[in-house]
Amino acid sequence: MTNSEDCRIALANADSEETKELKKYAGNKENIRKAFDGGKAFIAFITCGDPDLATTAKVVRAAVAGGADLIELGIPFSDPTAEGPVIQEASLRALRAGTTTDRIFDLVRELRKDVTVPMVFMTYANVVFSYGAERFLSLCQKTGIDGLILPDVPYEEKEEFGPSCRKYGIALISLIAPTSEDRISMIAREAEGFLYLVSSLGVTGTRSEITTDLASMVRRVRESTDLPCAIGFGISTPEQARKMAALSDGAIVGSAIVKLLAKYGTEAAPQVEAYVRSMKAAVVSASKTGKM
Secondary structure, three states: OOHHHHHHHHHHHHHHHHHHHHHOOOOOHHHHHHHHOOOOEEEEEEEOOOOOHHHHHHHHHHHHHHOOOEEEEEOOOOOOOOOOHHHHHHHHHHHHOOOOHHHHHHHHHHHOOOOOOOEEEEOOHHHHHHHOHHHHHHHHHHHOOOEEEOOOOOHHHHHHOHHHHHHOOOEEEOEEOOOOHHHHHHHHHOOOOOEEEEOOOOOOOOOOOOOOOHHHHHHHHHHHOOOOEEEEOOOOOHHHHHHHHHHOOEEEEOHHHHHHHHHHHHHOHHHHHHHHHHHHHHHHHHHHHOOO
């Protein structure tokens, strides 16, 4: 056997091992349910590439170490219409740092060597269209992404992405807002992965108080599906997380984590781990009390 043949065999074996490793997670939208198997879930949002992708990798692992049950990875976009100033600025920092969708897929491959919790992408329709929906979703499956959240795609237009998501086993996660009203049951019946309940009107960002009648929203969801539902937008304190988790199956936090990255930069991982640990404890306490 020649040296070149030995080399080809070694590379093929290495690729085979990597493929086996990724298949533990790749394209399995049912994997998302695991985030809720242990009770109330804490979901952490992190903008990829802010301040750089090496820090993103550290922060994802820190969030998981702190108890995060599911990670939302934000793919930066130049016009993130659902985001408040905190995440908008994070997206701009990431883009200025040279973050691209290809590099984010490389990040996910690296994370999947040891990160086993479900991971989903949160981004915008134009990001997927410009990359090519088939190519994008195929790589989601191959690298280990379990779901996709597109906040600028309304329920009525989700079938632009639905067939490709189903083809590659990627959950197209639906959002329900306070304005959804009569559409809540319809959205819930066709939902996949989990339902993202938007706590407040407007864009993402921390809020001192959440006044939406979320209990009635959750009740209507429960009447239509047994999928878990988690509440996001505006949650930043352990007390808010506890209240939201008491109403639903979990709490989603983004802006408060992104603020830590803005403040601490490449040294943010320990701060994020401590913060996530406190928020997870609050969510767990909601499981124990079972009420607000």
